[in-house]
Amino acid sequence: MHGEGFLFQAFVYLAAAVLSVPVAKRLGLGSVLGYLIAGVIIGPFALGLTGEEGQDVMHFAEFGVVMMLFLVGLELQPSRLWRLRGPILGLGGLQTALTAAALMAACLAFGLSWKAGLAIGLILALSSTAIVLQTLNENGLLQTESGQSSFSVLLFQDIAVIPMLAVLPFLAMQDGAVSVDPAHGAGDKPVWLLTAEVLAVVAAIILGGRFLVRPIFRFIADTRLREVFTAAALLLVIGIAVAMEAVDLSPALGTFLAGVVLADSEYRHELESNIEPFKGLLLGLFFIAVGASMDFHLLTADPGLIFSLVALLILIKFLVLHALALAFKMRPSARWLFSLSLAQGGEFAFVLFSFATQNQILPAAVTNQLVLVVALSMMLTPVLMILYDKLLDPRFQTPKSTREADPIDEVDNPVIVAGYGRFGQIVSRLLSSSGFKTTLLDHDAAQIDLTRRFGAKVFYGDASRIDLLHAAGAGQARLLVLAIDDRDRVVQMAESVRQHFPKLTLLARAYDRRHAYELMRAGVDIIVRETFDSALDMGRRALEVLGYRANQAYRAALKFKHYDEQSLHELYTVWGDDKAYGLRVRQRTEDLETLLQRDRKQLDLAMDHDWHREEDPKTTG
Amino acid sequence: MPDNKRILILFAHPALEKSRVNVRLLRGVRDLNGVTVNDLYQHYPHFLIDVQREHELLEAHDIIVFQHPFYWYSAPALLKEWQDLVLEYGYAYGNDGGALNGKRLINVITVGGAESSYCQQGTNHYTMQELLQPFEQTARFCGMHYLPPFVVHDTLNMRGDGDVLPHVEDYQQLLIALHEDRLPYQSAAGLHRVNANLPELLGSGYAR
Numbered sequence: 139m140h141g142e143g144f145l146f147q148a149f150v151y152l153a154a155a156v157l158s159v160p161v162a163k164r165l166g167l168g169s170v171l172g173y174l175i176a177g178v179i180i181g182p183f184a185l186g187l188t189g190e191e192g193q194d195v196m197h198f199a200e201f202g203v204v205m206m207l208f209l210v211g212l213e214l215q216p217s218r219l220w221r222l223r224g225p226i227l228g229l230g231g232l233q234t235a236l237t238a239a240a241l242m243a244a245c246l247a248f249g250l251s252w253k254a255g256l257a258i259g260l261i262l263a264l265s266s267t268a269i270v271l272q273t274l275n276e277n278g279l280l281q282t283e284s285g286q287s288s289f290s291v292l293l294f295q296d297i298a299v300i301p302m303l304a305v306l307p308f309l310a311m312q313d314g315a316v317s318v319d320p321a322h323g324a325g326d327k328p329v330w331l332l333t334a335e336v337l338a339v340v341a342a343i344i345l346g347g348r349f350l351v352r353p354i355f356r357f358i359a360d361t362r363l364r365e366v367f368t369a370a371a372l373l374l375v376i377g378i379a380v381a382m383e384a385v386d387l388s389p390a391l392g393t394f395l396a397g398v399v400l401a402d403s404e405y406r407h408e409l410e411s412n413i414e415p416f417k418g419l420l421l422g423l424f425f426i427a428v429g430a431s432m433d434f435h436l437l438t439a440d441p442g443l444i445f446s447l448v449a450l451l452i453l454i455k456f457l458v459l460h461a462l463a464l465a466f467k468m469r470p471s472a473r474w475l476f477s478l479s480l481a482q483g484g485e486f487a488f489v490l491f492s493f494a495t496q497n498q499i500l501p502a503a504v505t506n507q508l509v510l511v512v513a514l515s516m517m518l519t520p521v522l523m524i525l526y527d528k529l530l531d532p533r534f535q536t537p538k539s540t541r542e543a544d545p546i547d548e549v550d551n552p553v554i555v556a557g558y559g560r561f562g563q564i565v566s567r568l569l570s571s572s573g574f575k576t577t578l579l580d581h582d583a584a585q586i587d588l589t590r591r592f593g594a595k596v597f598y599g600d601a602s603r604i605d606l607l608h609a610a611g612a613g614q615a616r617l618l619v620l621a622i623d624d625r626d627r628v629v630q631m632a633e634s635v636r637q638h639f640p641k642l643t644l645l646a647r648a649y650d651r652r653h654a655y656e657l658m659r660a661g662v663d664i665i666v667r668e669t670f671d672s673a674l675d676m677g678r679r680a681l682e683v684l685g686y687r688a689n690q691a692y693r694a695a696l697k698f699k700h701y702d703e704q705s706l707h708e709l710y711t712v713w714g715d716d717k718a719y720g721l722r723v724r725q726r727t728e729d730l731e732t733l734l735q736r737d738r739k740q741l742d743l744a745m746d747h748d749w750h751r752e753e754d755p756k757t758t759g
Numbered sequence: 760m761p762d763n764k765r766i767l768i769l770f771a772h773p774a775l776e777k778s779r780v781n782v783r784l785l786r787g788v789r790d791l792n793g794v795t796v797n798d799l800y801q802h803y804p805h806f807l808i809d810v811q812r813e814h815e816l817l818e819a820h821d822i823i824v825f826q827h828p829f830y831w832y833s834a835p836a837l838l839k840e841w842q843d844l845v846l847e848y849g850y851a852y853g854n855d856g857g858a859l860n861g862k863r864l865i866n867v868i869t870v871g872g873a874e875s876s877y878c879q880q881g882t883n884h885y886t887m888q889e890l891l892q893p894f895e896q897t898a899r900f901c902g903m904h905y906l907p908p909f910v911v912h913d914t915l916n917m918r919g920d921g922d923v924l925p926h927v928e929d930y931q932q933l934l935i936a937l938h939e940d941r942l943p944y945q946s947a948a949g950l951h952r953v954n955a956n957l958p959e960l961l962g963s964g965y966a967r
Contacts, residue, residue, distance in 0.1 A: 687775055689837075692804035 150187045151195070154180045155422050168276055170269050171520035173422045177429020188430045196427035196488070201379070202420025203268050203485060205413055207296070207390040208375050210271065210289075211397020212406050219398055222290050229287060229466060230294020233480075237263035237458045244454060250504075253309040257499050258508065260302050261491060262451060264484040267292045267390075268421055269519050274479065277523070284472035287463075288479050299388050299486050306490070309499050335385045343378060343392060347399030355405045359583040359598055371412040404586050407579070408599040410609035424485070431488075432513045436506060447511045452518065456481040474530050482519045483512030551575035554615050556601035556631070557622030558589060561647050561668060565619050577610050602631045604638050612639050620646040620662075625653050632660035654706060655713045674699055694734060701730050762940050763793055767820035768867075771799045771827040771838035780869045780914045780923055781828060787927035793938040795820060799837050806840055813845040817859060822937050823903070825894065826867040832883075832890045842897065851901040860902035863937075865953070866894055867909040867930065874912040888951050904944075907953045909933060929957045932965050 154176035162172025180187040188195075238259035245255030270288055271280070279285045351374065358370050375393050382392035400406060437444050459477035468476060491505040491512075551574075555566045558580040566576045579601040580586055586596045599606045601622060612618060618635060620628050628646055635644060645664040648654040654665050674695045681691035705726040712718040768788070772781050789796045797816060803809075817823065827834045849855050868887075876882045877890070887910055898905035911926045933953065936942045941964055947953055950960070958965045 685776070687801060687804075689773055689800040689804035690776070 147188070147195075150180055151423060151426055154426060159422070166524065168273055168520045168523070169422070170272050170276075170425055171517070173425030174429040174517050174520075177426035178432060179429075180426070181430035181432065183432065183434035195423065196431060199420050199424035199427050200485065200489075201389075202417055202422070202424045204379050204389045204393050205375055205417035206268065206271060206421060208393035208397040209410060209413060209417055211394040211399075212401050212410055214398050215401045216398055222286065222293075225287055225290035225466075226294050229462060230291045230298075232462055233291050233459060234260075234263045234295060234298050236462070237455055240454050240458055241451075244450065254500055254504070257306055257309045257494055258504075260306075261487050261494065262483050262508070262512070263455075264295045264299070264486045264490075265292060265455070265480040266482055266484040266516050266519065267296060268424060268485055269482065269516055270479050272421065273520060273523055277527075279475065282472065282475075283468060284475040284479070287466070287468065287472070287476050291480055293394075295484070295486075296388060296390055296394070299490070302490065303386070303493070306494060306499055307497050310497055332385075336387060339381050339385050339387065339392070340395065342381070343396050344399055347396050347403075351400060352403055352405070355403075355598070356583045356587070359405075359408075359581075362581075364600070367408065368412045371409050372416065374409075375413060404590065404596055404598045407577075407597045407606055407609040411599070411603065411605040414605065414609065428485070428488075428513055428516060431509075433506060433510055436510050437514075444507065444510060444514070447507070448514045448518070451483065451511055451515055452481045452522075471531065475526055478522045478526050479519065481522065482515040484516075487512045551577045551611060552616040553577065553619070554579065554607070554610055554612060554617075555619040555621060556580075556607075557620065557647075558585065558596045559621065559623055561623070562619065562621030563589070565621060577615070579606070579610060602627050602634075604634055607635065607639070612642060615642060617643040617645060620644065623647075625649045625656075629653075629656045629660050632657055632662050636661040651706065655710050658707075658710050670702075671699075697734060698730070701733060705730075764821040764938055764940050765819060766791075766794045766822045766824060766934055766938055767816055768794065768796045768824040768826050769799060769838065769841065770796055771825070771835045771841075773800050773835050773837070775800070778828070780911055780917060780926070781826070783920075783923050783927050784867070784869070784911070784930050785826065787931050788934050791931065791934055791938065794934060799841060800835075803837060806837060808841055808844050810844050810847070813841065814850065814858070817845070817862075820862070822863045822865070823859075824865050824867055824934075827869075829868050829870045832885075833893070846897065846901060857902055861904070863904045863906055864894070864898040865906040865909060866891055869911045869914050871915040872912065873916075874910075877912075886951065906944075907947060907950045909954045910952045911954075926954075928966070929954045932957055932961060936961055936964055 155173060158176035158179065159169050159172035162175060163169055179185060182188065238256070240259070241262050242252070242255040242259035245258050246252065250258070270292060274280045274285050274288060280289065355367075355370065358367050374396065378392045378396050379389035382389045400409065456477050459480055460473060463473040463476050488509060491500070491509055494500045495502050495505050553566075553569055553574050553576040555562045555569075555576055556579045558566065558578045559582075562578070562580075566578055569576050578596040579599050580589075580596050581598065581600045583598060586598055589596050597610065599610070601607065601610075601620075607618070612635070618639070620631055620635075622628055622631075628648075632644060632646055635642060643664070644662045645666070646657050646662040648657055648665050648667045650667060654667055657665050677698075678691045678695040681694060682688060686694070709719065709722055709726070712722050768785070770785060772778055775782055785796065788794055795816065797813075825834060825838060827838055833839070846852070846859075850858050870877075870887075872883060874887075877885065877887050879885075883890075887908065891908055895905045909930065917923055933942070941961075943960065947960060953960070
């Protein structure tokens with residue numbers, strides 16, 4: 139059935155994803171399991187719609203993992219990464235070492251040589267960054283204690299892949315047959331040159347990210363061509379991946395590093411929203427490919443063996459993780475989540491097993507079985523998570539308050555201000571000087587440069603794009619201030635924000651009265667006419683010049699403001715009906731005059747006084 | 760003169776443009792030596808009192824005058840707000856308090872009703888002294904000496920400059936005497952209001 143060309147393959151993969159993922163999500167299985175099932179369905183074991191190209195697809199789709207780590211890096215400011223150094227080295231290092239040792243012992247028990255055992259132990263000690271991060275993220279668990287611990291371990295594992303690639307050739311089955319794969323070779327170059335190359339590339343990423351990327355993005359942003367910015371974002375990620383591969387480093391690690399470097403830049407949210415869809419698709423493709431590449435004939439040949447191997451793998455990994463969680467004093471709920479979520483084999487196992495077979499470290503018969511075991515264990519992860527969610531989590535929920543006290547690192551700011559011009563600046567300065575974290579968005583690169591010089595942190599991006607607002611955290615924020623100076627855009631934005639983020643409180647800057655009505659119709663919660671208050675202030679000052687005492691002028695202005703805001707809401711009901719509107723406007727204007735004059739008289743009566751009523755009628759009786 | 764006292768008038772009147780008595784009283788004393796006028800409603804129309812500024816003003820003066828019309832047997836709202844914020848713990852009283860120790864406080868009040876109505880048989884039931892007890896006790900609590908009030912009664916029946924002028928003159932004489940520190944505090948302490956008979960109280964010092 140295969141070989142009908144690229145379009146047909148694309149059709150098969152996309153159709154599988156589109157059909158199975160929503161169903162899986164609806165059933166509460168999560169998207170990862172949905173993709174895996176889709177892969178199994180179109181794979182050779184079921185429909186047989188995919189063929190030899192399965193491996194190529196997987197290789198291509200691995201790039202989704204690279205992109206995911208770039209995005210993870212973008213979320214991690216260097217300061218936060220530094221704070222995680224303990225868990226990364228301690229927890230991650232111990233997990234990898236202890237799990238490898240335990241698995242090696244198991245292999246020895248199965249009668250394998252110590253070299254094969256060590257190779258298998260190291261490879262299987264790795265967990266699946268793709269599945270774990272995707273699942274944790276989907277369930278909003280990434281910022282919890284267990285989420286951060288899992289992330290630390292995964293990060294260490296991703297780094298550990300590099301030395302593993304260097305060490306594995308020495309575990310070849312026959313001594314002296316250390317043939318180093320030229321693609322991953324460490325042999326033909328002297329160690330110092332290799333080290334120098336690695337350091338040079340890493341330094342280039344850090345320095346480039348710091349000093350080169352921003353002016354380039356600035357230049358591109360000025361063109362206002364969205365697709366070029368997207369192209370530039372992709373170019374950045376792919377370029378780094380290529381550079382990393384050239385020095386035999388993990389591309390994922392390189393893009394992660396680049397992400398961390400760029401986490402402080404104003405282009406962070408724009409980069410996120412550009413890369414995100416590609417990452418999602420490629421990662422989905424990767425999961426489908428994993429599902430499709432599972433060799434079920436091995437399973438049917440000896441289901442007992444395969445399933446007990448899967449159970450053994452998960453059990454050993456789980457026990458080591460759980461012991462570590464105890465040693466690191468995690469709370470019970472975090473402990474279970476942590477050890478269940480990381481108890482599978484990882485995608486790097488596919489790469490490393492094929493590498494190990496090529497280098498004759500492990501016999502193909504063993505690796506084929508193990509690849510299936512890893513794939514099955516990955517497939518079981520979402521299932522384990524569901525079990526945790528349904529069975530274990532409720533037990534930790536009982537004292538509700540302790541659960542809410544989860545040490546959640548508040549990375550998401552409660553306030554987003556879209557438009558950092560003359561208006562948005564004042565709003566956000568008041569909010570941040572009152573201690574609220576605000577995320578600022580603007581699409582004028584020159585303006586951003588200027589404000590950054592004064593210490594304000596503004597992100598580049600067209601705030602009218604829903605995906606950018608997503609990246610900026612609109613899903614978690616409490617309020618969004620629309621302060622951009624394009625009246626039609628504000629209305630459009632208000633409408634779509636209402637639709638996508640119904641819980642978000644919307645505050646909008648209105649150009650004038652008519653604009654205010656449009657915004658009311660769009661469902662904006664709080665509307666401020668941009669010149670209204672300053673004009674009122676001017677009027678108040680004028681009253682003072684005309685001889686009003688400061689407090690009287692202040693009172694008149696406030697009274698006027700309240701009345702006018704009241705009429706704004708009242709007139710809104712007849713807005714659109716020109717005749718009724720005109721009539722009501724005239725009536726309200728007259729009312730206002732009477733009101734202000736009456737207020738002044740009332741004040742006079744209440745306070746004092748014409749000559750005959752000097753001082754206080756209230757106490758004269 | 761080394762012993763001259765500095766006087767701070769905290770003036771609270773929400774509708775001064777309509778006032779006749781208070782405005783004249785104020786005009787009569789604002790240019791006297793050693794007198795500072797702090798016009799609260801003009802300075803804080805929004806009621807946002809700058810406590811730091813007020814503390815500095817207090818520290819620079821020896822005699823504090825609350826000048827205001829008598830609203831509902833008390834001061835207008837802003838002067839109450841001033842007390843609530845400025846006379847704070849750790850400043851005016853309490854540990855590390857006592858910033859106002861030894862200063863003098865006096866109320867200068869205009870009242871619509873006649874003096875005769877301020878007694879048990881009158882419509883206002885209580886005497887002025889009784890009604891002003893919260894001010895007196897506030898002063899005592901902050902370590903200040905409270906002077907008998909300067910009260911202008913019956914302002915509703917005042918018809919023109921002729922009716923107000925004697926009070927303006929009294930007020931001027933009082934502040935000059937306070938400034939020069941020659942008010943006989945002993946004999947003044949027994950009065951129900953300090954301006955009951957000011958020429959007699961000040962003797963030869965009156966109207967120099």
